[in-house]
Amino acid sequence: MSKVWEENFSHNAKNVRPSPVREMLAVIKQPGMISFAGGMPAPEIFPVDEFYEGVHVLKEDGKNLLQYGTTEGYPPLKEFLAEWTSPRMGKVAALDEMLITTGSQQALDLFSWAIIDRGDFVITEDPTYLAALSTFYNHGAEFLGIPCDGEGMQVDLLPGIIEKARKEGKKVKFIYTIVNFQNPGGSTMTLERRKKLVEISHKYSIPIFEDDPYGYVRFDGEHLPSIFSLDDAGGVIYAGSFSKILSPGSRIGWVTGSKEIIRKMTVFKQTADLCTSTIAQALVAEYCRNGHLDKHIPVIIDNYRVKRDAMQESFKRHLEPLGVSWVKPEGGFFYWLNFPQINTKDLFKKAIEKKVAFVIGEPFCTKPGSGIHNARLCYTFPSPEVTEEGVKRLAEAVQELAQIATV
Numbered sequence: 172m173s174k175v176w177e178e179n180f181s182h183n184a185k186n187v188r189p190s191p192v193r194e195m196l197a198v199i200k201q202p203g204m205i206s207f208a209g210g211m212p213a214p215e216i217f218p219v220d221e222f223y224e225g226v227h228v229l230k231e232d233g234k235n236l237l238q239y240g241t242t243e244g245y246p247p248l249k250e251f252l253a254e255w256t257s258p259r260m261g262k263v264a265a266l267d268e269m270l271i272t273t274g275s276q277q278a279l280d281l282f283s284w285a286i287i288d289r290g291d292f293v294i295t296e297d298p299t300y301l302a303a304l305s306t307f308y309n310h311g312a313e314f315l316g317i318p319c320d321g322e323g324m325q326v327d328l329l330p331g332i333i334e335k336a337r338k339e340g341k342k343v344k345f346i347y348t349i350v351n352f353q354n355p356g357g358s359t360m361t362l363e364r365r366k367k368l369v370e371i372s373h374k375y376s377i378p379i380f381e382d383d384p385y386g387y388v389r390f391d392g393e394h395l396p397s398i399f400s401l402d403d404a405g406g407v408i409y410a411g412s413f414s415k416i417l418s419p420g421s422r423i424g425w426v427t428g429s430k431e432i433i434r435k436m437t438v439f440k441q442t443a444d445l446c447t448s449t450i451a452q453a454l455v456a457e458y459c460r461n462g463h464l465d466k467h468i469p470v471i472i473d474n475y476r477v478k479r480d481a482m483q484e485s486f487k488r489h490l491e492p493l494g495v496s497w498v499k500p501e502g503g504f505f506y507w508l509n510f511p512q513i514n515t516k517d518l519f520k521k522a523i524e525k526k527v528a529f530v531i532g533e534p535f536c537t538k539p540g541s542g543i544h545n546a547r548l549c550y551t552f553p554s555p556e557v558t559e560e561g562v563k564r565l566a567e568a569v570q571e572l573a574q575i576a577t578v
Contacts, residue, residue, distance in 0.1 A: 186309075187309050188304075188305045188308050188309055190301070190302055190305060191301060191531075191534045198523060199528045201526070203526045204523075204527070205526060205527045205528070205553060205560060205564065206528045206552070207529045207548035207550070207552075207553070207561060208529055208549065210354070210504045210505065210549050210551070211419070211549065212414070212418065212552070213471075213474055213475070213478075213551055213552060216470055217418050218458070218463060221461070221463040221467070222418075222454065222458050222463075224457075224463075225453075225457030225458050225461070227457075228453050236450050236453050237449075237450070238449070239445060239446060239449075240448075240449035240452070242437050242440050242441050242445060242446050243267075243269075243270060243271070243437055244269070244270060244271025244425070245271065245447075245452035245453055245456060247453070247456045247460070248452045248455060248459070249269050249271060250266070251456055251459045251460065252264075252411075252425055253265075253266065256411065259386070259396075260397060260399055261400030261401075264427045265430075267430050267433065268429065269426065269433065270425065270437055270440065271447050272410075272423075272424045272425060273422050273423070273424070273447045273448070274412060274419075274422045274423065274424045275384055275414070275424030275426075276302060277424065277440070277443070277444075278410045278424055278425075279380075279382075280306055280310075280443070281426075281439045281443065282380060282432075283307055283309075283312070284310070284436075284439040285432060285435040285436050286344050286345055287307065287310040287311060287312050288342075289310075290311060290313065291312050291342050291343075292312065292315050292336060292342060293312045293315070293344060293345060293346075294316075294317060294329070294333075294343060294345070294346040295315075296316070296319050296323070296324045296347075296349065296353060296356070297316025297537045297538070298316075298355055298356060298535035298537075298541070299316075299347065299353070299355075299535060299537070300354045300382065301530075301535045303382065304534070304537065307347070314537040315332055315336060315537070316536065316537030317329065319356050319358055320358070321358050323348075323350060323353065323358045323359060323361060323364055324348055324364065324368070329368075330371060330374075330375075333371075333375050344377070344378075345379065345380055346368070346372065346377055346378070346379045347380045347382065348360070348380070348381060348382065348398070349382045349384075350381060350383065350386075350397075351383055351385055351386040351395075351502065351503070352385040352501065352502040352504070352505075353503075354384075354385070354504070355505050355532070355547035356498070357497075357498055357503060357506060357507050358498060359392075359395070359502075360395075362395050365395065365401055366401055372406050372407070373406070378407065378408065379406060379407045380408050380410065381397060381407055381409045383397065383409060383410065384410075384411065384414060385415055385503035385504060386411075386502075387468055388415055388471060388472060388475060388502045390475065390476040390479065390501060390502050391502070397409060399427065405429040405431075406429075407428070408426055408428035408429075409426065409427045409428065410425070411427075412424040413455060415471075415504070416464065416467070416468055417455065417464065417467070421451050422448070422451060423452060472502075474551075475550070478550045478551060478553075478554075478555060478558065479500065479506075481550070482506060482548070482550040482555075483497075483499055485561075485562035485563070486506075486562060488562075489562050489565070490508070490562065490566055493566060494510075494511050495508055495509065495510055495511075495569070496508070496509045496511075497509065505548065505549055505550070506547070507532075507546075508545060508548060510545070510546065513544060513569065513572055513573070515529075515533075515543060515544060516531055516533070516543070517572060518531075518565075518568055518572060519531050519546075522564065522565055522568040525564040525565075525568050527561045529547065529548050530546065530547045530548075531545075532545025532546055532547065
């Protein structure tokens with residue numbers, strides 16, 4: 172490293188936490204590698220032709236769309252989202268209660284700028300979305316992790332944890348949760364726990380960030396009310412994304428919340444990127460206006476349900492006899508596996524030798540040493556045939572590690 176840079180890096184740069192998945196890309200892209208690592212949608216069902224239908228908006232309004240747009244977002248897209256999300260949100264959001272972001276990942280960053288001071292504490296599920304942990308950490312946050320079970324975050328633990336933290340002088344700024352098909356655990360928070368979480372938010376005056384990128388991708392059961400819709404105090408902010416229901420290449424997400432927090436996030440976005448691509452917003456808005464989004468989501472659900480079920484059947488054939496366990500998700504993108512007696516860091520090395528990749532569990536956890544027996548596998552990208560081969564290779568890696576341990 173050049174000395175001139177080493178001496179001048181900021182405190183943040185010296186301590187920045189990279190994405191483990193992004194760091195793995197060079198390994199994952201090796202020829203012949205079967206990857207269950209990245210949470211990537213299936214490219215074979217991208218609605219290319221339907222998306223292309225909207226290109227005419229460039230011809231008709233190109234002089235405006237090729238210009239800088241408003242930071243708040245493209246009005247036709249916001250108007251569509253306000254109506255389209257209203258059944259889930261419990262109301263039609265006002266336009267100044269919504270901000271279009273460059274993917275929902277940016278929403279996490281903007282919210283962090285608005286809320287987190289160095290040394291603040293954030294309550295999260297444990298495990299939780301690793302990029303959220305990285306974002307909050309890079310803004311100086313520390314964590315209070317709440318265990319999850321098959322019904323989501325164990326919210327009954329929250330009062331004791333919050334009160335203990337406050338007695339110790341810790342400032343708890345917000346609760347971060349993925350209530351639907353949680354990443355990585357796959358669980359969905361029950362309605363009873365959602366209501367309890369809102370009650371706790373009110374009692375302790377702690378806001379909630381409800382991250383819901385997978386909520387529309389439900390295979391089984393009925394949709395549950397969002398936490399946002401259960402709150403009447405304006406203390407919940409809801410983040411959604413087109414990445415999982417249209418395409419990640421669009422890089423469009425949105426957040427809905429009270430005018431106060433949306434305004435603060437908008438000001439930070441002004442200095443971050445001025446505005447999300449107006450061209451991308453216009454194309455997505457036209458795609459939605461033409462009714463394609465509502466037609467496409469069932470296609471996604473049917474495709475991913477088959478792949479989820481195929482992965483489970485492969486698990487039953489190859490991993491269950493080896494003592495590996497998991498919870499079947501009702502939707503979303505991921506399985507969270509438990510490998511008793513095996514450190515998944517060691518398993519990852521052996522699996523890479525066999526040309527199969529996954530994400531180890533530890534980076535998803537708030538406490539060092541947690542998640543060492545876990546792994547996240549994504550089922551949406553590979554075909555069922557590729558999944559079968561990949562799980563078979565993974566089982567071989569497990570068996571070889573077990574043999575080494577007994578020598």
